[in-house]
Amino acid sequence: MANDPLYETIIGLEVHAQMLTRSKIFCGCSTTFGAEANTQICPVCAAFPGVLPVLNRELVQMAIKTGLAVHGTIRERSEFARKNYFYPDLPAGYQISQFELPIIERGELTLDLESGEKKRIGITRIHMEVDAGKSLHEGIQGASWIDLNRTGTPLLEIVSEPDLRSSREAGAYLKKLRSILRYLQVCDGNMEEGSFRCDANVSVRRRGDTRLGTRTELKNLNSIRNVMRAIDFEADRQIDLLESGGTIVQETRLWDANLNTSRSMRGKEEAHDYRYFPEPDLPPLVITRERIDAVARQLPELPDAKAIRFSRELGLSEYDAGVLTSSREMASFFEETVQQGAHPKTAANWITVELLGRLNREGLEIEQSAVTPRRLGRLIGLIQSGDISGKIAKQVFELMFETEADPERIVAERGLKQVSDTGAIEAAVDKVLAENPTQVQQYREGKTKVAGFLVGQVMKATRGKANPAAVNAILQAKLSG
Amino acid sequence: MDPTQITLVQAHAMLRSRQISARELTTAFLERIARINPIINAFITVDGEGAMAAARMADERLAQGTATPMTGIPVGVKDLFCTQHLTTTCGSKMLARFRPPYESTVTRKLKEAGAVILGKTNMDEFAMGSSNETSWFGPVRNPWDIRRIPGGSSGGSAAALAARLALATIGSDTGGSIRQPAALTGTTGLKPTYGRISRFGMIAFASSLDQAGPMAWSAADAAMVLQVIAGHDAMDSTSIRDDVPDYSAHLSTRMEGLRIGIPAEYHPESLNPEIGQALDEAGRVFGALGATLVPVSLPHTRHAIPTYYIIAPAEASSNLARFDGVRFGHRCQDPVDLKDMYTRTRSEGFGAEVKRRIMLGTYVLSSGYYDAYYRKAQKVRRLIADDFHQAFQKVDLLLTPTTPGTAFPLGEKIDDPVAMYLSDLFTINVNLAGLPGISIPCGSDSQGLPIGMQLIAPILKEAPLLSAAHAFQTATSWHQRKPEL
Numbered sequence A: 001m002a003n004d005p006l007y008e009t010i011i012g013l014e015v016h017a018q019m020l021t022r023s024k025i026f027c028g029c030s031t032t033f034g035a036e037a038n039t040q041i042c043p044v045c046a047a048f049p050g051v052l053p054v055l056n057r058e059l060v061q062m063a064i065k066t067g068l069a070v071h072g073t074i075r076e077r078s079e080f081a082r083k084n085y086f087y088p089d090l091p092a093g094y095q096i097s098q099f100e101l102p103i104i105e106r107g108e109l110t111l112d113l114e115s116g117e118k119k120r121i122g123i124t125r126i127h128m129e130v131d132a133g134k135s136l137h138e139g140i141q142g143a144s145w146i147d148l149n150r151t152g153t154p155l156l157e158i159v160s161e162p163d164l165r166s167s168r169e170a171g172a173y174l175k176k177l178r179s180i181l182r183y184l185q186v187c188d189g190n191m192e193e194g195s196f197r198c199d200a201n202v203s204v205r206r207r208g209d210t211r212l213g214t215r216t217e218l219k220n221l222n223s224i225r226n227v228m229r230a231i232d233f234e235a236d237r238q239i240d241l242l243e244s245g246g247t248i249v250q251e252t253r254l255w256d257a258n259l260n261t262s263r264s265m266r267g268k269e270e271a272h273d274y275r276y277f278p279e280p281d282l283p284p285l286v287i288t289r290e291r292i293d294a295v296a297r298q299l300p301e302l303p304d305a306k307a308i309r310f311s312r313e314l315g316l317s318e319y320d321a322g323v324l325t326s327s328r329e330m331a332s333f334f335e336e337t338v339q340q341g342a343h344p345k346t347a348a349n350w351i352t353v354e355l356l357g358r359l360n361r362e363g364l365e366i367e368q369s370a371v372t373p374r375r376l377g378r379l380i381g382l383i384q385s386g387d388i389s390g391k392i393a394k395q396v397f398e399l400m401f402e403t404e405a406d407p408e409r410i411v412a413e414r415g416l417k418q419v420s421d422t423g424a425i426e427a428a429v430d431k432v433l434a435e436n437p438t439q440v441q442q443y444r445e446g447k448t449k450v451a452g453f454l455v456g457q458v459m460k461a462t463r464g465k466a467n468p469a470a471v472n473a474i475l476q477a478k479l480s481g
Numbered sequence B: 001m002d003p004t005q006i007t008l009v010q011a012h013a014m015l016r017s018r019q020i021s022a023r024e025l026t027t028a029f030l031e032r033i034a035r036i037n038p039i040i041n042a043f044i045t046v047d048g049e050g051a052m053a054a055a056r057m058a059d060e061r062l063a064q065g066t067a068t069p070m071t072g073i074p075v076g077v078k079d080l081f082c083t084q085h086l087t088t089t090c091g092s093k094m095l096a097r098f099r100p101p102y103e104s105t106v107t108r109k110l111k112e113a114g115a116v117i118l119g120k121t122n123m124d125e126f127a128m129g130s131s132n133e134t135s136w137f138g139p140v141r142n143p144w145d146i147r148r149i150p151g152g153s154s155g156g157s158a159a160a161l162a163a164r165l166a167l168a169t170i171g172s173d174t175g176g177s178i179r180q181p182a183a184l185t186g187t188t189g190l191k192p193t194y195g196r197i198s199r200f201g202m203i204a205f206a207s208s209l210d211q212a213g214p215m216a217w218s219a220a221d222a223a224m225v226l227q228v229i230a231g232h233d234a235m236d237s238t239s240i241r242d243d244v245p246d247y248s249a250h251l252s253t254r255m256e257g258l259r260i261g262i263p264a265e266y267h268p269e270s271l272n273p274e275i276g277q278a279l280d281e282a283g284r285v286f287g288a289l290g291a292t293l294v295p296v297s298l299p300h301t302r303h304a305i306p307t308y309y310i311i312a313p314a315e316a317s318s319n320l321a322r323f324d325g326v327r328f329g330h331r332c333q334d335p336v337d338l339k340d341m342y343t344r345t346r347s348e349g350f351g352a353e354v355k356r357r358i359m360l361g362t363y364v365l366s367s368g369y370y371d372a373y374y375r376k377a378q379k380v381r382r383l384i385a386d387d388f389h390q391a392f393q394k395v396d397l398l399l400t401p402t403t404p405g406t407a408f409p410l411g412e413k414i415d416d417p418v419a420m421y422l423s424d425l426f427t428i429n430v431n432l433a434g435l436p437g438i439s440i441p442c443g444s445d446s447q448g449l450p451i452g453m454q455l456i457a458p459i460l461k462e463a464p465l466l467s468a469a470h471a472f473q474t475a476t477s478w479h480q481r482k483p484e485l
């Protein structure tokens, strides 16, 4: 169990993130997803005899960016290696990867745990490698189709230290990592489409033990939820096994999300011998200090730094700052709203409560919001200028969401503009006082609470458009006069 | 005058002065190939139609004055350079009907210069062999004695030249595959610095050692071919960026002040004494031309063969994994499942020597053996390169025999791989160190078979290397000897 009193769960994650380069890692073919099978390939993709790989420079930039974002060390000299195995969707019979000398080593990522604590998770290494094609077994008897479109898509493999101690931490790690990659615009982070994939290494040990237990590797985890469920299942399975006197076998297990269980895919003795050796077709990759510095200067503000700025400079709570920096889209929505003149705290409130509430109900992401940051900013502006009340603003917001119209237009068309004209308010107050002599009497006898009722009546009479502050002042004056 | 009996330099002069047309020259070579190739099997594919079309275009260029020194020159190309739409077999059943949809950089450059590609020359299967007996298309015979091998793996390119079936040929050299057959056929063969010529479109044997190079009648002819095919290529990340010098302009007949090193380790007891004598005589020629001979030592020489036979098969085992029957090349009939398809496709498509090297390479890369073999071999490789570097502190060039013996009879070593591997004793080090080396004729044995000597230069010193070979060939006539056919 994730919080078993006797056992501790040790988790390390290997993430494969597809990089958003325009062309493939070693040739000029497009990386667009979803094209007709085998239309985005060339002799390099299909590993024809005599062709050679030429490294995509854009990928190296993306790898450096990622390395800097997780505070990793970028090697001055890294090396490609061949990982040899036979499979029909691996045309060359080897995958070009990095083995002994990866481009990035020793990074880290900070998690904000639900307890409010921060936890640092080590990143062992990040290396570049090439994705394989796809084998399709449907619609054909006694054979398979091969689609090589994905062959040559660049990947970063990001390997964490075994620093994670629960499925929740694993989930938080994946969300944080995905958010960073999206901030950097190097990966779209889509787990369903496979552009952000994760394998988990899981072991358990009795609390207090310093040695690591035998680990198993979990594969086929196509959502963060599945990663967490599979880890919990695996930890329970291992603990049960140990408790009943059994031993853990080092193996690779395949998660079945439908059955909520995992099964053994291959044991240690069936493990491939990949016969890694340095790729002779590519010279070692040399990255100069100047190049790293140039990339560092172009690095966007990342979530941790942004959250600190939001709370220190804009006065947001740590919680709001965390929510508003959880994705690049969320942060830029907030920042654009504020640029319209909205007070940061008010903007934060509107986004985290009204907007996210509505989006959640509709099952939408923030970038799909019908209310744009520009319009939300102007809506808040109308409140700040006293043109509408907060209460009316909520009505306007709902209408904006449905009609995608500007707030000013909705307010004008529906006559929702707040009445601050004291003459009009005075008339309304006089009318209410005349219609409610009993309450006036009660007030004058000291039951000042009835003022609230009278204010309500005035608001009702003005259909909510009267400026509540003005109503209050005039009413007070008349009652005490 | 028989236009097949002239040199490339002479042919170029005749083409330019319109004493002969490219069509006449090409026709003469095609006719000679038709007559002689059935005897020596130097060409796997003869592209008469393509050659004549290229010759017509060459004549137009010659008429328009846009010709290069290679325009209209009939050449043969080893059958591991991919030629678009023209069958490229690599000497293997695996690729017996393979027509590449792309052009190798070497053949593209030749075509752009206006050269006439007569066809594709025979070779050991996947360039693995030293006798040209491992070719799926049958052995090549040595024009000097058709019962003997021409050397390998560029045996077809060497034999075609010796038999005057082309004015120049292109070979490739991984452990001596240009120089060894050049020596055994009395021709001139240059292996340039690793990376001087693009490997793009050249079917890989051992990627860190493979290098294309010209084979010709003389160093002066070889210089003209090298000029066209050398240079950086964006398609090959291991190709060298340095500018290509004018090799022909650097040719000299004088050698004053040149220091030539004679490595002690290259005169073992196993060396054929006639070759030893020929080398001594060559040394005297160099001395007479003004060069100084200096004894040097390359102490790690004896580790070359074991080092090579770890690194080259390791890379080959990986390079040849793509021949799996899925996308191109041979596929077995009616496979029952994936494993059956892999196993039978590769069992049927590859010959014995290729399989032997795939197994060797797979073994040395296996987990538990990698450190003992591959990693150690890489270290020794650096020591071997350091030996040369040290020697070149004292001398400008090195002079060695090219081979320990002259052309041996067909079948003599084919069942004894170790004896076969020892044929490359003097050439392999040069590949391991990435250096340029040239083999030129320097004598003949008691049976009249050619003897070759090797000159080795520092990285990118092809110009002085060719110049020294040219000076020797100006002073001697060994390179002009022709076999009777």
Ligand SMILES: [Zn+2]
Residues within 6 Å of the ligand: A024, A027, A028, A029, A040, A041, A042, A043, A044, A045, A046, A152
């Ligand atoms: Zn491609």
